[in-house]
Amino acid sequence: MRPALDGIPAYVPGRAASEGTVSFKLSSNENPYPPLPGVLETAVATAGSFNRYPDMTCSALLTELAERLRVPVAHLATGTGSVGVAQQLLQATAGPGDEVVYAWRSFEAYPIITQISGATSVRVPLTAGETHDLDAMADAITERTRLVFVCNPNNPTGTAVPRAALERFLDRVPSGVLVVLDEAYREFVRDPSVPDGIDLYRDRPNVCVLRTFSKAYGLAGLRVGFAVAHEPVAAALRKTAVPFGVSQIAQDAAIASLRSEAALLERVDTLVAERERVESALAAQGWTVPASQANFVWLRLGEATVDFAAACEAAGVTVRPFAGEGARVTVAEPAANDLLLRVAAEFRRDRLVAG
Numbered sequence: 001m002r003p004a005l006d007g008i009p010a011y012v013p014g015r016a017a018s019e020g021t022v023s024f025k026l027s028s029n030e031n032p033y034p035p036l037p038g039v040l041e042t043a044v045a046t047a048g049s050f051n052r053y054p055d056m057t058c059s060a061l062l063t064e065l066a067e068r069l070r071v072p073v074a075h076l077a078t079g080t081g082s083v084g085v086a087q088q089l090l091q092a093t094a095g096p097g098d099e100v101v102y103a104w105r106s107f108e109a110y111p112i113i114t115q116i117s118g119a120t121s122v123r124v125p126l127t128a129g130e131t132h133d134l135d136a137m138a139d140a141i142t143e144r145t146r147l148v149f150v151c152n153p154n155n156p157t158g159t160a161v162p163r164a165a166l167e168r169f170l171d172r173v174p175s176g177v178l179v180v181l182d183e184a185y186r187e188f189v190r191d192p193s194v195p196d197g198i199d200l201y202r203d204r205p206n207v208c209v210l211r212t213f214s215k216a217y218g219l220a221g222l223r224v225g226f227a228v229a230h231e232p233v234a235a236a237l238r239k240t241a242v243p244f245g246v247s248q249i250a251q252d253a254a255i256a257s258l259r260s261e262a263a264l265l266e267r268v269d270t271l272v273a274e275r276e277r278v279e280s281a282l283a284a285q286g287w288t289v290p291a292s293q294a295n296f297v298w299l300r301l302g303e304a305t306v307d308f309a310a311a312c313e314a315a316g317v318t319v320r321p322f323a324g325e326g327a328r329v330t331v332a333e334p335a336a337n338d339l340l341l342r343v344a345a346e347f348r349r350d351r352l353v354a355g
């Protein structure tokens with residue numbers, strides 16, 4: 001095996017909801033709602049042909065996306081989830097001796113896929129406010145840097161960087177370094193100062209935007225994400241794609257989701273309203289919660305993190321703990337959020353305040 005694989009941390013999937021007691025899975029930032037009827041029917045109809053390979057170029061999906069996003073089809077590339085596309089970007093740009101810059105803590109796949117490529121991770125700590133330190137990230141770029149991830153909003157803290165700061169940062173990045181704006185949670189953003197990466201990519205050939213159908217669109221299990229990028233980035237993504245990686249069921253369900261967008265985005269609005277309710281309730285309990293623009297909230301619990309996750313699980317909700325740092329909690333249906341709020345209040349009273 002290549003030595004680059006030694007010591008790669010395993011990707012930790014969100015813990016499943018436990019069986020028996022009331023149980024909600026708030027550990028993977030999934031959409032809690034089942035597929036919309038039209039989307040499900042489309043997927044089921046397509047399933048009848050899964051003896052055939054899918055359309056390798058995802059042409060119908062790309063055409064639909066190109067129209068909606070007002071980008072050329074040639075600037076679009078799909079993959080097996082946006083994490084699949086991110087891995088292709090690394091395959092295309094970085095190898096041994098190269099550096100990949102990203103904030104930390106951020107999406108836990110970044111160190112894994114960077115290490116697989118053979119490149120070296122350069123992690124730039126988040127600010128005290130749990131957000132990207134874009135000045136420090138620009139300072140961290142060297143002649144070895146090939147790619148920079150900016151996760152906006154950031155997983156797991158939910159914070160998002162505003163347009164002015166991001167543009168200032170992009171102006172500092174050398175044109176030969178690819179900046180990947182990972183916008184997996186874009187549809188949950190409500191702060192108008194947070195830019196749409198697709199506006200930024202248009203006149204910046206070194207900017208690539210990642211989007212996914214896994215979160216707002218509720219297709220996490222079907223594995224389809226995409227990039228919006230200029231040539232030669234989009235062309236490189238077509239070269240590095242796993243042939244037939246995106247199933248026909250995923251392609252057709254993604255198209256059906258786009259066509260059911262109004263109903264889907266109504267659900268997103270409900271989740272955003274729940275996010276605001278959860279944040280306010282946590283603040284009222286005394287927690288300091290960074291303002292989230294995503295479908296999750298971040299509790300910096302430090303050494304109490306693992307115990308908090310255990311208390312949640314005992315009460316019937318699974319969250320995503322990062323030992324010694326904090327817990328990321330997905331905002332889901334009201335009953336799940338209520339249960340989480342109850343555990344958080346009790347934990348705070350019994351463990352953090354009472355000591």
Ligand SMILES: Cc1ncc(COP(=O)(O)O)c(C=O)c1O
Binds near residue numbers: 212223224
């Ligand atoms: C920031 C970020 N990017 C990308 C992904 C990957 O999503 P998918 O591969 O399902 O599109 C996730 C999933 O949790 C994420 O949090």
